[in-house]
Every structure is written in C-alpha cells, then in structure tokens.
Amino acid sequence: METSAGTFDPNQPGWQGLHLTPEAAAHIRDLAEQQSGFLGVRLGIKQTGCAGFGYVLETVTEPREDDLLFERDGARLWVPADAMPFIDGTEVDYVREGLNQIFKFNNPKAQHECGCGESFGV
Template identity: 50%
Template sequence: MQNTIVHSNTFLKSNKNIPWKGVTLTDSAAQHILQLINRESKILGLKITIKKSGCAGLTYQLSKVFYPEQNTVVYEHNRAKLFVPINIMPIIDGTELDYIQDGLNYSFKFNNPKAQFHCGCGESFRIYK
C-alpha cells in the first residue's frame, strides 16, 4: 500500500532529514474518503487531529478539509487525501488508517504502532515516551 505525499511546506523542505514513515491509508479507508468527497464536492479530504480526552489521555479526531492549511502534510492513496498537521506527526508516524465493519457498524480504525495503551472502550490511547 503506497501513499504519495502531495504537499509539503517550507518546514518540510528545510528539514529533509526527518525520519518519518508517514501515515498510510488502506484501500477501504481511501474508498470511504472518496465517497465523502463525492457526496460533498467542496471537500478536499479528511484531516487527522489529536486532542486530550478519554481515560487513556488522547483521542483521534477526523474532520473534513475544505481548503489546504499551512504546516500540513497531505498523504494520498487512490486519489483520497489525508491531511496531517506536522505537530502531531511524532505521535502518529507509522499509523495506518483503515475503514472497518464491526457487526452492523462501520468506522475508521487507527493502527498506530506508537500507541502502547488503549482504554477499554477503544476511544482513547496513550503513548509512553
């Protein structure tokens, strides 16, 4: 599963030695993002953010992107775009975004190799430094 970085800014251009693996999208996640884009033509893709929340400390949030932002890396797979703010790359570097079915429910699933603890309900995670 090969992603392409489609946008970088001055920070990335001046710091080429950052050893990031990046964020990848599964085919299923890319397909769902494209469905969202097709429903609402002004959407460019989805953006991942992280906020403090839940019993484990951190939670992922996905939001629609309507215009490109500064200090963001954009990963693309099968034309689906995932926008990632540079400031969260150390936390989610190497993460795979999937879109799965669990019973009757569908949801995005974050497979983050840096997340060392997840709460019981699966809504939050913790990273030990």
Template identity: 50%
Template sequence: MSVTLTDAAARHVHKSLAKRGKGIGLRLAVKTSGCSGLAYAIEFVDDDSAGDLKFESHGLALMVDPKSLPFLAGTELDFVREGLNEGFKFNNPNAKAQCGCGESFAV
C-alpha cells in the same frame, strides 16, 4: 514517516466526499482527551491549510498538523464494519495502550 489509508478507508472517503460535493481528503490530529490520555480527531478537509503536513494516499490528501505527527507517524487508517457498527480504525504503531472503548490511546 507518512500516514496512509487502506483500500476500504479510501473507498469510504471518496464516497463521502462525492456525497458532500467537495473536499480533497481528511485532516487527522491528536488531542488530549479520553481515559488513556490522547484521542484521535478526524474531519474532512476542503483545501490545503498552511502549516499542515500533506500526505497522499489513494488519490486523497491526508493533512496532519506538525504537533500531531509524532503521535501519528506510520499510522494506517482503515474503515471497518463489525456487525452493525462501522467506522474508522487507526492502526497506530506508536500507541502503547488503548482504552476499552477504543476512543483514546497512550504512547
């Protein structure tokens, strides 16, 4: 299974990379944290890292470390605006529960 971006997320990442002046995409990971046990980690990536699995979506690289892939497989990353707030939203089919603030999840 792969990890993908929605059109809205891809537009946002392309704009952000252009503003930064460098980068090939995003690195996605899962870390132990939050009230539900696991939290998403996301950062810009400037080059391929040895050991990361690489997925392509909308011309962007999505790098995932092998330990995080079981938790992220099949995830679609979206970028949403809700009122005055905007940010990435993980549509993760592996998440069985999510905390109220949306910052952490459980599988």
C-alpha cells in the same frame, strides 16, 4: 501523562508517514463525491479520555498551512505537523464492525489504549 512525543521534521530519516488502506481510501473518495468542496479528511489528535489522546477526524475544504498531505488512489488525508510525533507510522483503515462502519487507527506509537478503544497513550 506524556504530552510530547518529540518534534516532526519530514526531511529527517526515520519518519514513516501515514498509510491509508484501500478501504479507507475508497471511503474518503466516496465522501468527496457526495459533498461539494470536499477535498479530503484531516486526522488530528487531542488530549482526551482515560488513556491520554484521542483521534479527531474532520472534513477538509481548505488545507491548513502546517498540514502534511498523504494520498492513496485519489483520496487525500491531511495531518497537522504537530500531530505527527504521536501518530507517525499509523495505518488508517475503514472497517465494518457489526452494523457500524468506522475508521480504525493502527498506531505503532500507541503504548496503551483505554478499554473502550476511544483513546490512546504514547
């Protein structure tokens, strides 16, 4: 399993950043309206699952020094710089699947995913 996808320098050409869909931005804004002190969401990764990596979402009340900020329509998404080589170019969406509503990650760096969709590999 590969545990490194390179390094990230936002000043170098070729990096795409992350993209929030209008639905994801709306949901993040809704969360911010419901929670005092909520600034946005942090998207990170961790080693987990059968494919190698999983996405980790957490609320942000104070950004970290190494966080990169992506915004759309007032919604804020922070990403730790060390996660960017694994998720650069990812579209973050918020969708309804049956009775569930979830964030979906369309990651062009993911070469494979596990059968349940909970983890990915690069």
